[in-house]
Structures are given as structure tokens and as C-alpha cells.
Amino acid sequence: MELIDYSKEERIKESQYLKTNVFNGLENLNDGFDSESIYYFSESDFEIVLDRVEKNGIAIFGIEPWLDRDFYDVLIFEDYKTVANDSKWYRKAFSEFKNRGKNLMYSASYQVPKKMFT
Numbered sequence: 001m002e003l004i005d006y007s008k009e010e011r012i013k014e015s016q017y018l019k020t021n022v023f024n025g026l027e028n029l030n031d032g033f034d035s036e037s038i039y040y041f042s043e044s045d046f047e048i049v050l051d052r053v054e055k056n057g058i059a060i061f062g063i064e065p066w067l068d069r070d071f072y073d074v075l076i077f078e079d080y081k082t083v084a085n086d087s088k089w090y091r092k093a094f095s096e097f098k099n100r101g102k103n104l105m106y107s108a109s110y111q112v113p114k115k116m117f118t
Helices: 008-021 043-056 087-098
Strands: 059-067 104-111
Touching: 008 104, 043 087, 043 104, 059 087, 087 104
Parallel strands: none
Antiparallel strands: 059 104
């Protein structure tokens, strides 16, 4: 899956879909240290995000953990030589971050298939 250039209206619908179907019931740790459109999650909540993303066939282009409100690292699907909606890459990347033993907050870049929010 390649990043599709969505219109502004489609991006709004996509954001609403994520809030309603993926982020629902989870705590957004972004208290203003980054753009309000970027959601950050604890390790346990991000694992739930990944479960929901996989169940709904949503692509993840990159996972960006932060440590103490500062950028820590990023892994992207190309690092794993696969496609963005292959759950194996983002599960492996998340596992690698978890194994570092840091108290990280996780954000990601997503792409919801248009058929999910139209």
C-alpha cells in the first residue's frame, strides 16, 4: 500500500475514523507538546492501537516513539522491505522498541482505506 494523497475533506474523515474506531477509550498523552492532531499512547495503549489497526486493515507508515517528550527514534515500513499494511513489520518494530526498556510514548502515521470512512 502506498501513501495516497487524500483531499483535505478525506483527511478530516480519516482522522474522525481513527478517533472513533482506533483511539476510542485510550488516553492521548499529547498534552500540547506536539501538534494536537498527533496522538501519543503509552506502551499498553499502543498495543491496543496495533490490534485495532490490524483488525481494520489500516496501514502504518511509521512508528515514532518519544522519550520524556523528546523525539527518540522512528522506524518505517521500508526499513522492513514490506508494505505499510503488513502487520508483521509494525509488530516487529514495536517489539524492538519495547525491548529497549525505555518508558516511551508512541505515535504513528496511519492510512485508513477510503472505503472505511466514505
